[in-house]
């Protein structure tokens with residue numbers, strides 16, 4: 170028997186086989202399933218052989234009230250599983266208010282990890298994964314959208330956006346005005362038959378999208394690479410190679426960057442930064 174608690178369970182983002190054994194077993198044993206859309210989730214539940222369990226809906230607009238009902242179910246020894254239409258609940262999906270409320274009441278909340286479009290896209294993007302920022306859905310209104318996109322001009326981490334196929338063309342157009350040379354990746358229909366990944370600069374993706382209508386179909390995750398660091402922009406490859414060679418010869422970072430700065434008329438601060446990075450001291 171399951172311990173009385175709220176179980177946050179991740180469900181597939183396309184491929185129905187992407188469900189963990191633990192999620193399936195927990196859904197089979199639960200006394201109540203709280204779903205974003207009960208009719209939609211029935212298809213998934215049927216596919217894993219879960220039927221007959223009592224279900225309630227849990228949306229953004231009713232989840233605060235649902236907390237009373239779910240808390241009462243857990244208080245009498247029940248186990249409640251929270252699922253959303255796809256992927257991990259609470260990630261651009263309902264559940265936050267419910268979880269917060271249950272935590273405040275001292276009720277046990279646990280999570281059963283699994284698919285999430287943002288993480289799936291990040292992993293296969295080829296963009297840096299050491300630091301990343303999940304933005305979720307971009308604003309719909311143009312002025313707000315511009316403002317938000319501008320804030321990523323100097324971003325230090327890979328940024329993950331959820332975007333609608335109706336708005337992707339406009340979003341890429343604005344991004345191309347702001348940072349045309351920045352690397353970006355568009356992932357569509359992840360884990361599904363027509364899964365595709367488009368990699369390039371923002372302006373290259375924008376140009377490709379104008380001729381490839383598929384890029385505006387299905388479910389999309391857009392990723393933006395971190396802004397290049399000052400020294401990456403400022404230092405040409407030949408100067409980098411020279412710096413590397415001087416450091417290998419045993420010159421200090423300070424000395425080598427000063428010499429190269431004078432010889433090649435480059436910013437010594439940028440050379441120094443790169444020198445530290447090359448020596449693994451940054």
Ligand code: SAM
Nearest residue numbers: 182256257260261285286331332358359388389
């Ligand atoms: N909770 C979900 C998760 O864990 O990823 C996200 C739900 S959000 C309402 C739906 C958005 O996630 C879609 O509009 C799309 O941006 C992204 N998404 C979901 N499934 C996807 C898939 N199979 N391929 C690409 N993007 C997907």
